[in-house]
Amino acid sequence: MEIFDYDNVLLLPRKCRVESRAECDASVELGGRSFRIPVVPANMKTVVDEKICTWLAQNGYFYVMHRFDLDNIQFVKDMHASGCYASISLGVKKPDYDTVDQLVALGLTPEYITIDIAHGHADSVKNMIAYLKAKMPRAFVIAGNVATPEAIIDLENWGADATKVGVGPGKVCITKLKTGFGTGGWQLSALKWCARVATKPIIADGGIRSHGDIAKSIRFGASMVMIGSLFAGHEESPGKTVEVDGELFKEYYGSASDFNKGEYKHVEGKSILEPIKGKLADTLVEMEQDVQSSISYAGGTRLMDVRKVNYVILGGDNAGEHLLM
Numbered sequence: 001m002e003i004f005d006y007d008n009v010l011l012l013p014r015k016c017r018v019e020s021r022a023e024c025d026a027s028v029e030l031g032g033r034s035f036r037i038p039v040v041p042a043n044m045k046t047v048v049d050e051k052i053c054t055w056l057a058q059n060g061y062f063y064v065m066h067r068f069d070l071d072n073i074q075f076v077k078d079m080h081a082s083g084c085y086a087s088i089s090l091g092v093k094k095p096d097y098d099t100v101d102q103l104v105a106l107g108l109t110p111e112y113i114t115i116d117i118a119h120g121h122a123d124s125v126k127n128m129i130a131y132l133k134a135k136m137p138r139a140f141v142i143a144g145n146v147a148t149p150e151a152i153i154d155l156e157n158w159g160a161d162a163t164k165v166g167v168g169p170g171k172v173c174i175t176k177l178k179t180g181f182g183t184g185g186w187q188l189s190a191l192k193w194c195a196r197v198a199t200k201p202i203i204a205d206g207g208i209r210s211h212g213d214i215a216k217s218i219r220f221g222a223s224m225v226m227i228g229s230l231f232a233g234h235e236e237s238p239g240k241t242v243e244v245d246g247e248l249f250k251e252y253y254g255s256a257s258d259f260n261k262g263e264y265k266h267v268e269g270k271s272i273l274e275p276i277k278g279k280l281a282d283t284l285v286e287m288e289q290d291v292q293s294s295i296s297y298a299g300g301t302r303l304m305d306v307r308k309v310n311y312v313i314l315g316g317d318n319a320g321e322h323l324l325m
């Protein structure tokens with residue numbers, strides 16, 4: 001198997017087919033809705049809150065609300081009252097089943113439900129998918145996180161409508177160090193490996209460090225990417241603002257960090273400071289423009305044209321040009 005990651009792969013251009021990058025369509029379809037870009041901010045407490053999720057939904061973007069210290073019922077009610085789709089996260093424990101029961105009792109169905117646990121290739125996820133499919137058959141269920149083709153096959157067979165790939169590549173992740181497991185350092189080739197067997201959309205989660213990594217993820221089989229660190233340092237970001245030597249930063253911490261959990265038990269995340277870099281809306285526009293440029297370099301007009309390009313691996317044992325024959 002070829003092992004590579006975002007920083008040692010480059011995509012190869014094909015003859016341009018547009019006169020302007022504005023002709024390139026960066027939108028993607030997921031669960032029956034079209035979104036402006038194939039990007040979703042991570043469902044983490046220092047990345048999204050109710051206000052940001054509402055703004056994203058109202059402006060044509062996909063969002064997944066986090067599941068920590070949150071009244072999911074009220075959130076779904078508020079989103080629907082604002083005329084927006086509701087996209088929530090669930091775990092696999094008793095309170096998560098209670099949430100589903102309450103939503104059903106109130107006749108509320110979130111349009112998207114993300115089952116979000118560290119080790120998503122598990123019977124606990126199988127059981128939750130089955131419960132959701134029985135109680136809320138119209139909800140689009142995303143399940144994760146996983147790292148192998150076996151896991152993708154199982155999650156899809158268990159009924160997931162999409163899967164989320166990435167165990168340990170995140171910027172505030174310490175899973176690799178604490179457990180010796182994961183896709184940290186080879187997330188892009190893990191994505192490629194998983195995509196070979198996938199028949200439903202994959203969300204590539206974690207490890208995106210620059211906008212060009214979005215196109216690379218699409219090339220290797222993702223339909224969408226989930227990003228935390230690139231979103232955590234905006235003026236509106238929910239993390240605490242911290243001043244260091246006259247410079248402003250935002251706190252960004254892992255969902256499995258003691259900061260999020262409130263205790264030091266099974267900690268697999270840390271806290272860092274992200275420099276503040278302006279408004280979220282501006283970053284999203286820049287991402288859209290950069291994805292449009294990627295599509296134009298791919299010689300295409302639509303997002304999935306990026307899948308057709310060749311690539312090179314720089315350095316290492318797998319170095320070389322990889323041509324689509």
Ligand SMILES: NC(=O)C1=CN([C@@H]2O[C@H](COP(=O)(O)OP(=O)(O)OC[C@H]3O[C@@H](n4cnc5c(N)ncnc54)[C@H](OP(=O)(O)O)[C@@H]3O)[C@@H](O)[C@H]2O)C=CC1
Binds near residue numbers: 124145170173255266
């Ligand atoms: N993408 C990634 O690499 C990672 C992401 N995270 C994020 O952190 C948050 C908290 O995750 P998580 O701790 O799973 O959530 P929860 O604390 O809600 O745990 C979910 C369930 O999975 C069990 N569980 C968790 N890890 C394992 C494991 N390695 N093996 C067996 N069972 C396990 C837990 O039991 P018990 O606690 O008793 O073991 C619990 O029953 C989530 O948002 C998750 O996405 C966390 C780590 C890695």
Ligand SMILES: Nc1nc2c(ncn2[C@@H]2O[C@H](COP(=O)(O)O)[C@@H](O)[C@H]2O)c(=O)[nH]1
Binds near residue numbers: 043
């Ligand atoms: N191993 C851990 N992974 C975590 C934790 N909290 C979140 N995450 C994952 O990271 C991505 C975001 O990655 P980034 O590189 O874009 O910053 C997020 O979507 C989760 O999958 C954690 O505590 N430990």
